[in-house]
Amino acid sequence: MAQSVLDAGWGMFRTMLRYKCDDAGVWFEQINEAYSTQTCSCCQSRTGPKGVAGLGIREWACEVCGAYHHRDINAAINILAVGRGRLAGGIPALSA
Missing domain, CATH: 1.20.5 (Single alpha-helices involved in coiled-coils or other helix-helix interfaces)
Incomplete structure (x- = not known):
């Protein structure tokens, strides 16, 4: 509940x-935050801790590029990058 x-x-x-x-x-606009904690904010590979067992792992190192991440900060960086990427594409005009 x-x-x-x-x-x-x-x-x-x-x-x-x-x-x-x-x-x-x-x-x-809402951004889908799925896999934001598992995706490396440096090289975009999905090598972070996975599943329910991985939720307790707060810090991890990327297996591809070796970057060291804190789970929450990494997710915030990934979500910010998606938002900025959408802004770079242009904001659609509001219909009146």
């Missing part, structure tokens, strides 16, 4: 954020 409450909380937060962005005329 706790998971469904948590999901409902994030869903409500996204709804409010989308509403506020629409009201302010700001572009809002």
Whole structure:
């Protein structure tokens, strides 16, 4: 039950954020965060800890390039890169 409450909380937060962005005329788009903790932010290879057992591993080294990552910081860098990549593609015009 706790998971469904948590999901409902994030869903409500996204709804409010989308509403506020629409009201302010700001572009809002969700980014899929899947595999952001497993993907190396340096070489983009997916070599990080996997599965439920890997959730307890907070720091890891990439097997391909050898970069050392903290799980949460690495995920934040990957999500930021996706957002910036979408911005570089251009912001679509808002329809009135």
